[in-house]
Amino acid sequence: MSTAPHSALPAQGRATAEVLAELKGFGADDPHYKEGRLWSLVYYLDEEYSQFLGDAYQEFSSANGLNPTAFKSLKRFENEIIAGVAEMFHGTPEVCGVVTSGGTESCLLAVKTYRDLARSRGVTQPEMVLPVTAHVAWFKASEYFGVKVRLLPLDKNLRADVKKLPRLCNRNTVMILGSAPEYPHGTIDPIEEFSAIALKRKIPLHVDACVGGFILPFMEMNRRKLPLWDYRVPGVTSISADIHKYGFASKGASTITYRNLDYLKHQMFVYQDWPGGVFVSPALLGTRPGGAYAAAWAAMQHFGKSGYRDLAKRTMQAFDKMRKGIEKMPALYVMGEPTGPLLGYGSRDPDVNIFAVGDQMDAKGWKINRLQNPDGLHAMITASHLEVMDDYLRDLKEAVATVKANPALAQSGSAATYGMMSHIPLRGMVKQKVLDMFAQMYRAGGQDMDLHAAHAPEPGLKGQMNALVDRLAQWYVTRQQQRQSQR
Ligand SMILES: Cc1ncc(COP(=O)(O)O)c(C=O)c1O
Structure with missing residues (x-):
């Protein structure tokens, strides 16, 4: 998510033309739906x-x-x-x-x-x-x-x-x-x-x-x-x-x-x-x-x-x-x-x-x-x-x-994350994990949810639990993939 070059609520109001020009720039990172690149939402x-x-x-x-x-x-x-x-x-x-x-x-x-x-x-x-x-x-x-x-x-x-x-x-x-x-x-x-x-x-x-x-x-x-x-x-x-x-x-x-x-x-x-x-x-x-x-x-x-x-x-x-x-x-x-x-x-x-x-x-x-x-x-x-x-x-x-x-591409990028999320049998765990990741987007200041990125472990017991869940999920997905290729 790009950071704001301005104050979120400026002390002094800004000219409408200036505001509109900046607002249009916000769309730069959005999906290119006008070129038919997006397959939902629009x-x-x-x-x-x-x-x-x-x-x-x-x-x-x-x-x-x-x-x-x-x-x-x-x-x-x-x-x-x-x-x-x-x-x-x-x-x-x-x-x-x-x-x-x-x-x-x-x-x-x-x-x-x-x-x-x-x-x-x-x-x-x-x-x-x-x-x-x-x-x-x-x-x-x-x-x-x-x-x-x-x-x-x-x-x-x-x-x-x-x-x-x-x-x-x-x-x-x-x-x-x-x-x-x-x-x-x-x-x-x-x-x-x-x-x-x-x-x-x-x-x-x-x-x-x-x-x-x-x-x-x-x-x-x-x-x-x-x-x-x-x-x-x-x-x-x-x-x-x-x-x-x-x-x-x-x-x-x-x-x-x-x-x-x-x-x-x-x-x-x-x-x-x-x-x-x-x-x-x-x-x-x-x-x-x-x-x-x-x-x-x-x-x-x-x-x-x-x-x-x-x-x-x-x-x-x-x-x-x-x-x-x-x-x-x-x-x-x-x-x-x-x-x-x-x-x-x-x-x-x-x-x-x-x-x-x-x-x-x-x-x-x-x-x-x-x-x-x-x-x-x-x-x-x-x-x-x-x-x-x-x-x-x-x-x-x-x-x-x-x-x-x-x-091996199946084990990298978002493929690994999606594979983990759709196959791991403990669905409650997936729910909790997604909720945690999603909530980060709504933390004050807002962050992107990046399925490609490896997240740094959080400190404390919760961080250790999450790391354990990740390792378990990785193990499960790899095991499924090995079984599939043996078939
Ligand atoms: C079958 C069906 N019902 C309901 C909805 C919810 O619609 P909305 O996203 O407008 O809330 C969708 C959205 O894709 C849908 O596919």
Whole structure:
């Protein structure tokens, strides 16, 4: 992290032009997303479109959606966004919902809603069924709202094993989750089969379409064959869908919709005795950013169905190209049954450590996320990636060849750390270790979390414990690698 040449809070204010010039410089070390080098986090088209979103945002950047009766403009954006989403998902006119700040907020809200609905029916020890591949936001919600997770395992094709679902449900089950698609492998969970079980047991079924919500409907309009996952499936009671992902809105915009108001009203919060006045809030945040609503509305108006269909078409061209390119490399395989727009891939060659391949790709300037259980690399593909796909596949081929020629690369760089983190059996230890490293980033003054660097041991008992954990982890990973190469 670069150090500040200025005082963090200057004694005297600075000229706006000077501040802006310096602020722009902060981006120098950021991933090169404008050149298609980043495979998650950002949905970028071009400067003209970014300017348009920025203008829309700026118009309402001071407006506050805290009280939906104050800014009529924001409620209107919200109404139109929700109506558009309900139509995209084949909802009846009863479908209703709220614009939120992002996928995580939408997922947290669903858990709060269904916990409170179940509470109103006397459930005091709430549980929910999540496929192993559910996004981490659901595990966060479990911790935040005290709803116990029952994990639905995957079958050998990395699909949620629906046969095991009935026995995970009981009187305390407040909701079942399915994803369209799930983040790690891009597979759409078997929502129709989930729905049959959910209806029989009278359990709400939420579909996490945070990734897929703004692309699957348009892939279907483009005649891609997809399983049903939206309100056409009778057991689906709610859907989360992010506009700031494949809807190409500015950051800070997602939606949660419900089949009808009987569900949504359990999301609302009212406190009638506050000296500040009777307080009512539809979502998690207090102040809600008007700019994000305006930009989300503007994005939907700008693209419309035709624009989103075009984006979906180019995205899927890129997806197909990547999938075929990876399948042609004998050392690699594509995980599960991805429908797009994202996928994961791993190594089937014991001499090719996939995390070392990731390191080689990083060195060539790509920014790629890592997967575990099984180990892999990840790609969230957008329309802009079509232009760089040939370069990506060429570099990937070279990276695989380099690692195959130098298997020891698996024990160096971030490959060693990722290998350790994903394989060491004492998961609580990994959690503690990551927490310690992550917390360092939030120490006063802030530091980077560098997975390539060897950290100097801390003094005292804790330092010794950490060093021991590191040594144990190294030993475990080396032993696994030796076993693998003996096979
Ligand atoms: C399936 C799924 N759900 C929820 C989320 C959380 O979204 P956000 O990062 O906007 O909070 C993500 C993010 O990638 C996701 O892939």
